[in-house]
Amino acid sequence: MDVDRLAVLLDIWTCEAEFLEHKIHLLNCYLEAYQHVTDPEEQSRLAQVITDVMHRRPQIDFTAGYFVQAYRDTIVCLHSHQQLIKLVLNNQIDEQRQYLERIWREGQNGCSSEYGLPPNYIPKHLVSVGGSRPSLKSVYFLEIHPSLCLASQLYEGLERACTELFELHRAKTPSQRVKLEQRLMKMALCRWHMLAAPGTTYSSQIRRDLFSDGFMEDPVLVRELGISVVRSAEEQERKQGKDRQLFMLKMFCTLLELVTLRHRIIESASETEHLSQLYKSLARVMGYDDVHLYMRPVQFEFAVRKEIPKQLPVFITTLQDDKQNVDRFAPNSLPLCVQEIDECHIGKFSFQSNEAVLQLMNQSSLENLQVVLVCQVVHKNALIGALKQASLCYRTEKLDQSSDTDLPLQHEGSTSSETRRCALATRNRSTCIKKMKL
Structure with missing residues (x-):
């Protein structure tokens, strides 16, 4: 069997370059969130998330015909992950700005009653923490949002959901696992866009x-x-x-x-x-x-008072x-x-x-x-x-x-x-x- 080695090398180069580019986009979201975290424990957790993302590699399925599909599936997962974390963190920045505007609506007086409140931000001089190509929205100079440490909790939740999904569907091959991860990320994005305010279904x-x-x-x-x-x-x-x-x-x-x-x-x-x-x-x-x-x-x-029957039902279907x-x-x-x-x-x-x-x-x-x-x-x-x-x-x-096809069929003619x-x-x-x- 003849193999075009130059074509294989070109595919490896192209897939690896695209994979690393999408990984950089995802890493930049977590790195920009890391710049806002002030708690040492949260910094450690977020640093571990960044390390895990850096360590991620495409899971090659050796039973498949070619390796390009494994790269494409992993790239789709990275892109969906980056979209989700960007939406969540940008929304958190907007929520924090509204919260600060509510607190400091009367301005700062420098009195003792303001002690303990989160510091206000000055809406001037937008800066980009991520450089010329920011992943999250730009923030103002000296604007800090420590609540962006929730990025590590979001990553841990997605990893836990993927693990349980693999166990539920008994995914064994890498291609099965990455397909399930794609479905999970797609559903998470859809749910985020359809997410209603808490308490909508209550009176x-x-x-x-x-x-x-x-x-x-x-x-x-x-x-x-x-x-x-x-x-x-x-x-x-x-x-x-x-x-x-x-x-x-x-x-x-x-x-x-x-x-x-x-x-x-x-x-x-x-x-x-x-x-x-x-x-x-x-x-x-x-x-x-x-x-x-x-x-x-x-x-x-x-x-x-209701009388208890002598013989309780075995299945709930009897009470349906x-x-x-x-x-x-x-x-x-x-x-x-x-x-x-x-x-x-x-x-x-x-x-x-x-x-x-x-x-x-x-x-x-x-x-x-x-x-x-x-x-x-x-x-x-x-x-x-x-x-x-x-x-x-x-x-x-x-x-x-x-x-069902594996049931005994010896009585099929009479049953x-x-x-x-x-x-x-x-x-x-x-x-x-x-x-x-x-």
């Missing part, structure tokens, strides 16, 4: 009370609330000296606890929102209704069409988990205004918010477990259906197709139950 009341950023996202307003509470206490109880300092410390610790609890509730609720959408889509594919995602809140005084024992409650919007348990007392809170937050600044309200957070985290973890089990069962069913389908369904259910038990 309008929850969005106003919890997700609204008009008051709690403004540190100046929160600080003024704390100072006003301290001043009113001084006027009423005439606290002086050490007592005043202890009261001020306790008051601002309570405010900090409120801010932290709200942030964690929003974080868990947003994750639950995404998991609920995945659960609904997977339930529709598997033939189940959306009602299994919700639970109707029933007051204890009006609850009706049962409208008497299964509650078909499906609300128009996603509720908070605590509202499925208690919607009148604990589930009622608001961070929308000064007066609403003032009512939460006591030990009883803090404990109620902690209950809200615990319920939301438990709901989120239950959804994660349900999604993992359902994905495993669905994947197992697909694999069994693909190997109807309906009987064979029932036998296959029974085997799929048994396999799913065994997997869940394991």
Whole structure:
């Protein structure tokens, strides 16, 4: 077999040059983000990400006919990765600028109350950290955004998602793995462009009370609330000296606890929102209704006792069409988990205004918010477990259906197709139950 060695060398040179060029574009995004990071641990994590990207090489599949396709597939992955990280970091820069403009809307006075706030930037003299060909948007002179350290978390999340995807699809060859990575990057880009604001699927009341950023996202307003509470206490109880300092410390610790609890509730609720959408889509594919995602809140005084049947159903499919024992409650919007348990007392809170937050600044309200957070985290973890089990069962069913031709056919002449389908369904259910038990 004759081989054109010069053509092979030209292909190697061309592919390697294009691969290194796309790798440089991706590295520049992480390097420009590294210039903003001030924390030593985050710098170390981001430096490790840069080292991993530098070490990346195309995975050549020796079972393929030629090596050019392996280079092209890897280049597509690098390009999609660079597009995604550029979109995320540029959006973070815009968000940080809006946050700084909100904080310093009245200008800098140099007083002690400004201590601890992030430094403002002067919107003059744009500079490019990446040189003549910047990967991210240009920033102003002395403009620093330490929150760009999230680039390392994004990289770690993508790597973890790729690893789990390879295990789920049992990808063995390099070409299979790089194709799955391409699909993941493409889906991530599509999801980013379609990404809605947190809390979109929740009710309008929850969005106003919890997700609204008009008051709690403004540190100046929160600080003024704390100072006003301290001043009113001084006027009423005439606290002086050490007592005043202890009261001020306790008051601002309570405010900090409120801010932290709200942030964690929003974080868990947003994750639950995404998991609920995945659960609904997977339930529709598997033939189940959306009602299994919700639970109707029933007051204890009006609850009706139900008799427990002597023989419990073995499979959930036996209750699929049962409208008497299964509650078909499906609300128009996603509720908070605590509202499925208690919607009148604990589930009622608001961070929308000064007066609403003032009512939460006591030990009883803090404990109620902690209950809200615990319920939301438990709901989120239950959804994660349900999604993992359902994905495993669905994947197992697909694999069994693909190997349906391997079923014994010695009774094919006397057994109807309906009987064979029932036998296959029974085997799929048994396999799913065994997997869940394991």
